[in-house]
Each structure stands twice: as structure tokens, then as C-alpha cells.
Amino acid sequence: MLSRRDIFKYLAGGGVGVGTGLLLGEVNQRPLETLLSTHIPPEDFSPGMDTWYNTLCRMCPAGCGISVRVREGRAKKIEGNPGHPVNRGGTCALGQASLNALYNPDRLRSPMRSDGEGGFVESSWDEALEAIAPRLGAMQSAGMGGRTWILTGGSLSSGEEALDKFGEALGANILRLGLDTPATELAAAKAIYGFNGLPHYDIGSADLVVSFGADFLGAWRSPVGYSKAYGEFRQGGDGHRGYLVQVEPRMSLTGVNADEWLPARPGTEGALALALAAELLGRSGPDAAPAGWEDLPGALSLDEAAALADLPAERLHALAERLASAKTPLVLGGGAAGAGANATETLTCVAALNRVLGAAGTTVRPNLAHAPRYSALSEIEEFVAGAANGEVSLVIVAGVDPLHDLPDSLGLRGALDRAELVVALDSFPSDTASAADWILATDTFFETWDDDISLPGTGKLSVTLQQPVQKRLYDTLSVTDIVLRLAQRSGGALAEALPHEDAEAYTRSEWATAWTNLGIQDDFDAGFRQVQQQGVWVADLAEGMADQFSAEAAAPAAPSEPQFAGDASEYPFVLHPFQTPGLREGKGARLPWIQELPDPQTSVAYGSWVEVNPATADGLDLRDGDVVEVSSQAGTVTAPVLRYPGVRPDVIAMPLGQGHQANGRYAQGRGVNPASLLAARGDDITGALAWAATRVALRKTGERVRMTKTSGVSRTLGRQILGPADEH
Template sequence: MKMDRRSFLSFVIGGAAGTTLSPLPWKLTDDLAIWSQNWPWTPVPEKGEVSYANTTCMLCPGGCGITVRKVGDRAVKIEGTKGHPVNNGGICILGLSGLQLLYGPTRVPSPLRRTGERGENRWQKVSWDEALAWVAEKLADLRGKRLSHTVACISGTDGGTVPRLMERFLTAFGSPNFIRTPSMRDSYEMTLHLMQGAQASIGFDIENADFIVSFGSGILEGWGSPVRMFRANSVWKENGVKVVQIEPRLSNTAAKSDKWLPIHPGTEGALALGLAHVILKESLYRKDFVGTHTSGFDRWSKEVVEEWTPEQVETVTGIDKSTIVDLAKSFANAKKPLAICGRGKGNTAGGIGEFMAVHSLNALMGNINRKGGVWAVPGSDHIHWPEVEMDAVASAGMQQTRIDGAGTDKFMHARHLLHRVPEMINAGDPSLVQALFVLDANPYYTLSDKALLKKAWAKIPFILSFSSFMDETAQNADLILPNHMYLERYEDVPYAEGFNKPFIGLAKPVVSPQFDTLHTGDAILRLAKALGDPVEKAFPWEDYEGCLDDTFGDQWEELQEIGYRVESDFEPGSRNTAFETASRKFEFIPEESKDAAKNVMVKAEGEEPAYPLVLIPYDSPRLASGFIGDPPFMIKTVPDTVLKENDLLVEVHPKTAQSLGISEGKPAVLKTPKGEARVRVHLFEGIMPGLVAMPTGLGHQAYDGYLAGKGINFNDLIGPVEDEVSGLDAAWGIRAKLSRV
């Protein structure tokens, strides 16, 4: 057949038309789509039998009950446990993200020994035997040199069996330096101790209060036990309970409150005394309580009436005096008014003067140890271990002054003063800390004044982290002995923050350990064994589970089954017995801290005009700012007005920004006496002019690529401000300068 031009074109065009009209191209497109949608790298989750396991969340001190949904041996979802006394089915954003921590790339897979320089993140895997032997050798060496007291432990919690085992280890070894990380727990414990003579945790019967005045407490940011507070807030809404939020920034709590009173930061204590002034002047306080159960009232009220008139308080706080009078009257006229403090999530200690001023408001209303009020909740009493028999080395070590100075004449009532430690280390030569243990804490990230901290860190010859995760502290340690993470281990949770009943939760393993980790309780026991007597004989238990079994005795099985123990019918002591001060009364002016009332305000570091603005931190429920960093799910929920790519946005009032010539989203340099950072600016009408607000919980250098390098760590820009009376770190902000670039 001859192929001419005409037949060739007919063939091609006809063929194309024929193919187009046939189903072939459609079929091919469809197949292509299906094929591209079935690429084998899109995971197909394995099926399996569904089961549920209950345990206690340990990501914050909230003590919530969680239920883990499992498919086969995989944990697939965390939910709140229905009927749990603390959170009754609710769960917070961090608790929900727990499985990303369990299975995530931030886990420390096995004991790791540093090979490069500190912080270089170069590690060598070592076996547990090798690692523990190495630690034991270091410790034995220090003990041999009579330097046992130079071993210190920074712990995120106390009271539970694991921190108590650690404390016991240090005691038997010969060191008084068990130091808890700072939080409002410190200041509230001290308030209860000074004013009520109680060794107790603070509890708030918030569900039954009918008027709440919050001096900057982030009720909806994570203060107290977060889910409980969220639930209480909803109950308040249903019952028409009024909430007044006093803070310089329109936070979530302020936005949800019935009244937001912007205040000059750091003057909250003055406002509390201003309210007290009005209540005293108008004679609105509960005379029955004040008359019979308090001491020092006359002197205190005279001072308050003289010094804290609404006019003076208006000048200090910036709140209108008529507003002060109205607020004081509404507060006093409520049946069960409640005043609370502890800024934001309560991750900082705060000044004792401020806490006592706020607590005095509760005392004026007789709202202590009664329904809807503030309760002194006795600490958990489940641990009754035999006294440690100390040898000469241990006794000598225990008689040494604590590194942080807590309990000395100067800081008689303070139990833990971690912020003082870097300074003390830098002052000594050689370092007063020769070996540092870190347990459930991330001080390398959370401690302020980074220059001082880094200098001190470099002086500590040996740093051991027990972290399950590669956090900043672990990354800058010499050895990591990874604990099982909370979903893999047993541990008692000795309280739920701010809960008004004695409570113990139990964390139970819901999955088997995913990596070559070891329970820190067991690590401590094995270390004690390796050291031999007298340390060894302080630990008569085979392993940690044996210790738990022994500690809880016949209640162990029940605790395992129910998962928590709560004294639901707990009533705080009757007033005649509740106050254990020398006078057996509530002390308005405790003898030991006479000056606290004069010290209700603590000044921020830095001076004008070099630093014309004030930088304050703000907490967000979507940003974990404690020892755990944000898992990927949480960081995903952070708005683009807080974080844009890797840039952090600070909040500034439009007028302030205008005066600096900075507009929305523009870069700027933020400088404080402690540091400098490049930020971007977000204009926000909800912040007082003259302030700069920065979110906490960002600026991590460790963890994974989903978190590291995003934003700025607020702790890099601030330093501690020591409260003269208590020694606690009372810093609430720092003076700053913002300039355009």
C-alpha cells in the first residue's frame, strides 16, 4: 500500500479522534489517579483488637486521669477518663498530644554518653551496666573526698516516690541539695506556712466560689489543674458567677472574664491592699472570723488604711479609684468570694508580699478552710519509709549549708531557691556542685539569666539527666540515663495542683517500653547497690515496683485497680485547730516576715531611659512552657500572629508601635538588660501601651525539627529578681527597648 501525505494525515487524525472518543484516555487518567493515590508510602494503619487502659497524665502537675485507646499493642489515642475526680472526662491539648511524645523522634533511645563538647549533640550508646558503673564510680570518688554535699539534684516535683527515692539517696549519700524547680507552689506553701502555720498544699474550692478575683492567674491558660479550671469556668458561666481578671494583657482568661481590669504589671499586690482598704474602711469584712480566728489584725488594718487609700492605689496601679471601690464592694458583698494569684500558669514563684496581700483578702472574708474558699490541704502521707541511717560522711554532708541557701537564717522559710544556684556555683572555686542530677526538669531551658547559667553549667564537672526526651538539659549533659516515659511506667502522682482534696494518682504502663530505657526509680536503686553500704542499706527494696508495693501496702492493689485515691469527703480542719501558728490564729502580720507587707511590689530589672518599655511574658494553653516542649500537634495550633516561620511575634499596642515607627509584622530588635533578640511585631489592642508581651514556651534549641529553632526563649531575656523577704524569685517582667531594624 502506498502511503501518501493525505492517507498519512487521515490515519493520524482519525486515530487521534478515535482514541479520544474511545474510553481509553479516560481509563488511563483514572488508573493514573488511582495509582498515584495508592503509593505504598502512604501508611495503612494496622488493625487489631481495641482496648482501653487507664492511667494518670504526668505532663504537668494537674493529675488528670487519662484513658488510652489501644489497637493491638499500639496506643492510638489519649482521652480523658470519665468519672475521674480531677478532670472527669475532659483533657487538655498537651495531654492529647502525649502519643507524639511516646513514639516521637525526641525520645532518648538508650543510655548515652557524650563524646563531643557539651551541647554538640554527639553521643555514644552505652549499656546500662556500663553507664551506672560510671556514675557510681564518680559518686564514690566524691564521697571518698568528703565532697558528698557537692552532689545536687534538680527535680520538677517532690512528694512522690521517685523524687523521694532521689532525696533519700542524697541523704544516705550525704547531700542536702535536693532542689525543686520554682513555681507558685513555693510562694503558696510559704504563705500557708507563715500565715496559717500549716505545712500544706494550697487547695481552692473553686467550684463552690461565687465571685472570683484573679490577680493575673491564667485560669484558662493552665493555672492549677488545667482541665479542672476549664470545667469550673463553664460551671461559673452557667451559674452566673462573676470573674474579675486583673492583668495588663487581654489573655484568654481576661477575654472570658466578666470584667478585665488592665493593671500596671507588678502592682497587683498593691491593688489587693487597696481592696482591703475599702473593705476595712466600709467595715465589710467578716467580723466573726476576723475577731476570733485572726491575730495582728489591728496593726495590719491600721497600716492598710493609712497607706493604701484608693487614691494612692490608683496612682500605682493605673486603675481608677471608683473601680477599686466598686470591686472591693462587690467582692465583699459576695457570699463566697475568692481571691487567687500566681501569674499565668504559675510557672514562676513570685513575691511573698503579693501572695500574702491576696491571701489576706480571703482572710478578711473569712474564706479560709470553708466551702468555696482556700483550703490548706495536707501533703500526701503515703510514704512511711524507715529513717535513713547515716554514717559519718552522710551526717557531715547533710550538715552542710544547702547550695541555694534555702533554710538558712536569711531564707529561713524557703524550701527551694533554684534561681540562686548558678550564682552560687559561679562564686565558688572549685564549683560547689561537682555532680548534678536532673529529674523531670529542664533547667537549661527554664532558668533565667542565661549568661550566668551557662557559666555555672561549664563549671559543673558532671551532669546527668534522667530525661526521656532530648531536651536542652539532656543535650547539654554528660550522660543521659533515659527514664521510661510516663505511658510506660508506674509512678505515683502525689497531688493535683490546686485541688482541694488529698489526692494520689497512679501512672501505670499502658504500653511496654519502646526503647532501651530504665525506670529512674530502678536506676536509683541500682546506683545505691553499686555504691554499697551505707547507701545501699537505705534501700531495702528489690526493685521500684517492690518499693511501690511496700509503700502502699494493702492499698496497692486497690490503687492499681482504681488508678487514684481521693479523700472525697475531706473537710479542712475546723478553725480552732486549723491554724498551727504560735497564736493558733491566722496571722495578718507573721512575726518572721514583718516586712512582707511593705514589699508587696517588686521592681523590674532595668532603668529608664535606656529601657523605656516593659517586657512581660504571657502563657498560652497551646504552648507548653514547663519541662516538656510542644509536640508537633500543639505547635501546629499556634496562630500566625504568635509564630511566623521561625520568627516570634511580640505583642505591642498600636500606639506604642507607632511611636517607635514599627508596623504590623515588621522586624524589630528587642533588648533587655539580660539579652537581645530579633523579633517581629504584632499590633494588639489588648495590651497596655508601653508594654511588650512575649509568649513563653518557644525558642527551644533541642527536641525535634518541629520545635527546635522556632521563636525566642523568654528566659533568655530575663533574670531573677530576688524577693528580699522570702528569697523567692519574684521577677514578673523586665524593662526593655524595642527598635526597628
């Protein structure tokens, strides 16, 4: 997989035309005097006057650009940057609530040292760095850097690049962790499209969208950007309103907005896509697909696929007709469809359907914003085994919370307990940070320098600059600053690899290097000031990218039968964890605005719930609010039932994001964490965590609670409040 450095090397090699023109031509500009960096207060600082700064939102991986209103030196309000190509002036609830992180009363205000009894005491940066750097220096001198593990996320930022350089110089191991990673989607794109990266899906140009599990209006990839495109899709530039079909076992926010919802049996999405591809290929002939695709081996007929997925055959035939008659169709795959044991096979079949439809190069285009390689389960198992054997001296956890976000069945908690020293870099006492020996308090993204390459892209390469909009509130440092200070104190190869004074100097150095490598002739200082003003640097990828699709992709094989952890006789339901737009995997739980934000489909706030189909609930004598025990081979949680008709009878759905053991007063002890139920099961091809491949059982406890909801019930309860009885 290409790294951040590889992307800029590709650009420098002439892969696409680049320059600074897009900074002026396509990005919104605000008055220059209001967009200077505030690490030194602006000269025109005036009480009661607004100053706006364009920067990067880091609340999710989408890479949206935001404009922050600052008054009296304090950030007051978030708006979307209208000139940013990803979100085009929009923001989501999580972005709007991000100021809750900056001013949160539970933010860490200085380095913290474990007292050895489950608590922490305040420390200083000198004491903290002196406790860690000599250990790093000794391991470096002894050639034992491999006893260090760095646990981080998967962004393409300068900050992540600094961690990479740190790890390379030390010889450390790096684990890139996350629950819902794009590993299976990347593998499918490589197999069918022939390029390394996530495709750009042009929803706005499509007249028919079929989504297999991708909740692009809710929490999948870039919901703000996709929502903008969805508006264009529905408006129909040629006067034709786009048609949306959602295929998934639990009705998501995208499913609610769809024209059709097809509740397919979990794990059968690939068989459906391949059956549709074979049907359409039979109608249009082999010229509609790459060479060698005259036959799709193992493809089921539409009737057979419908029976496998437990769908009415006539609805699948009708969908085939719609696809055949569409002018600009688009098929998406993601969410639970990309998180089963056969996930890569499933998404490969979805991508193959796009190629048969002729979508490759029209509504599906290459995207240079390549995602980094996330760690497979085998790499996590290597770390856990090394810790068990006493081979892990130091663990650095940078900005991730794997003890909450990932399944307990992976054994990460035990591995951290066995490591000699655990250092967490975090702004909050997260579940993982609370298990560390040291917590090095980090800045929020409002207080420091960084950048990111937007994911999943818009057909343009968007590098968004993160700049401080106000001074630090507390005695904190950015992750990059901490890495730089540790490198300098450790000396040797670490100091040589990272000689920069601070995060600002490092970020500017990264941009200056890219500027030179790209052959941009404009003055760098002037160009960088433009980027600060406008918040983003953009390169159009349309030219030179048309030939990125492979003409020799192998025809996809039929996906294997879906497999789930747990015997169906003992665990009769498939667990469907899902992200809500606010909580996501758990980052939003520490924000009070997000906790009180009702779920858009159920209107539940402040907790967790178990969605059960009414027919299933009737069979188990369950009403709304009945507390049930949900158990799997990996664990057990208890939560109240919510009867939800938008979930299959053989599926149990639970929202992610709650169930924190720490993470501040707003998150701690609220709700339950369904990730603790997940088995340590991986995708058969990539080894990525198959978080949609666990079976569970339900048991009524006899307890009952009243859930916090902003709505009543969806039934009239016998009252004729809608008109005469024969009208409804």
C-alpha cells in the first residue's frame, strides 16, 4: 500500500498535473487579515470582533475542512469551509460538537503518572520525558528497538509520518488499529479495478445507486461529502430523480432514505451482486466486461440468489431491470457487507458488478488518496504473543483506544498488562490511557499543527492543513511535539531522523519538501500562507488517471458461504453492530452534546439498546424496555430491548460507541459496548477483523427500564387520530 511519501512521489513523477492554481481558483477565500495563525495573537485582536481560521476537523477520518470562529482568543463556533472539496461548507453533528473536546472538564491538563494503585498523579514534561527517553536510547544502542510497539491509527497525516519515521529509526513495530477499516475494500479495488486505493464514488452523477451495506448518509467513510452528493443525485441535473436501493440486514440511515430496502441475509451480499453481474453480462455480451469475463464461474441465477438471501425473487428481477436500463449506475459495498468472514470476496463481486455495468471510469474513478495498510489480526496476535513471552519492553499508544474500540477476545488488555512500560498519548483518560503507566496529555486539533489527506477523496487530491486557532489551554503538547522531544532526548538515529524543533517546524518542513518534489515554482512561503488562509491544497486528478483501471482483471469467483463464530443452535442470531452518526466507534461519547443527541432512527439518547424485530420479540415475549442478556462465545452484555421493524428476524442490532470504563464523566459507565461480544475472527483473505461475523443469544432477565427517547410510539394504539378507520 502506498504511503503519504509515495503519493507525493507519484505526483512529482508526472502522474497528474499539479500546481497552486487551484488554491486561488477553486477554494473559498476570506480576508487575509483574519486568517493568520494564532500561535502569536493577531495584531488586530479586538474584543467583540470575530476572527475566522480555516483548519482541519479530526473527529473522524473523512478529512473535512472547517472554519472556526474565534473571539477574544477563544474558539466559539464551527462551520464548514465552503471551499473545501470534501464537505463543501457542510459539517456533521460530531464536527459541530468538537468544541466540547476543547473545553471538556475531563481533558488531561498535564502529563500523568500512574500511582501504582489504579490512579494517576500530575507530573511535569521533564519528569515524563526523562522516564521514557533513556529507555528508548538504551534500546536503540543495544539494537533492541523491536521490543517497542507503537499502536496508532491510519491517517495519512504529517503527524503519522513522524510516528513512522520514529518507528523506522528505532526499529520498532507499528500496529495500525481500528474496528471498521477499509482493508477489504482496498483488496477488492486492487483485484477488480487494478489500482492501489479506495475508489472515488461519484454519487452525484449517478441515476441509480445500489448500496450493499454502505451507510454513506450515516457513518460510512465521508457522510458529509456523500450527503452533498446525495442531494445532487436526488435533484437530477437532467430532470430525472435518482433512485436508491439499499441492501442490508438492518435498516440504516441510508436505508431509511432509500426508495427500496432489501433485507438480505447477512453474508449473502456478494452472491447477490455476482448473480446480478452474470444476468447483465448475459444480456449485454462479453464486450461489457474485461477480457476473460465471458463467464462468471459459480454465479447463481437470480432466483437462486434470492432464495439464498431470503428475498422475494421478483424484487431481484426488478432490480436487474433497473440496472440494465440505468444510464449512469453506481454500486457501493461497505459496512457489514465488508466485515464478514467472506468480506473481500463480497466486495470483489460488488466491484465486478460495477465493471459489468460500465461504471468504471464514469461513476467509479481512481482516487490517489490511498489508505494506509491497517494491521491484520495476525499482526495483533504477534504483539499479544510477544507480550506473553516477555518480549515487549515499551508500548506507545498514540491517539487510539483499542481497549474500547476492539474486541476483548483479541487479548490486548493482557498484552498491555504484561508490557514493561506503557505510554499513552491522549487528550482524555480513555480506557486504554487509563491502563497505561504514563499518560502524556496531548493538544486538541484546535491547538496545534498537522495536516491530512482527505479520505476517501472527491476525484481530487485534497491535503488539508491543520493550524492552531488559539493558544493551548493547558500544559499539553501535540503527538508530533512529543515524538520530536523524545527523539532529541534519545539521540542517535532517532535524533537524526527527527531534528525539528516543534510540530510547526516539522509540518512546514514536510510541506516544503513536497513543494520541491512536485516542482512547484512559486515561492514556498507565499504559497504556504495561501494554504493557511484557505485551509486546503487541491490537485485535480481527472487528467492522467483514466488509464488506471486494469484491462486484465480476473473474473471474480463465487464468494464462499458466510461463516459466523458460534453455533447457530446455541447462538441463533447474527450480531449487527452499527455506528451512529454522533458516537461512531466511541470518540463522540466523551462529548455531552453527542450524548444528548437522539439517534436519528430510534430517537434514543444517553445509552445503549438492542434492536429486535417485532416478530422475534413476540416469540420471546419482549417489549420495549425489557432488559435482555446478549451473549456470545466472547462475552456478555445487558441492555434494554427496542422493537425495531427495520431489522431481520434472525439479526440482533446494537449501536457502537458506549460502554466506556473511563474516558471522562460523560462517557464512563454509560451503556454497554457490543465490541466486547465480537469474536477474534478475520476476513479469509486480508485477515482484517470480521466484526459482522459473530452469533449471539438473547435471554430475558426479568428487569425493565424506561429508555430515554424524544419520540413516542409509531403506532396509533387504537386511537383514530389520523382520520376514519377505513383510511389507514
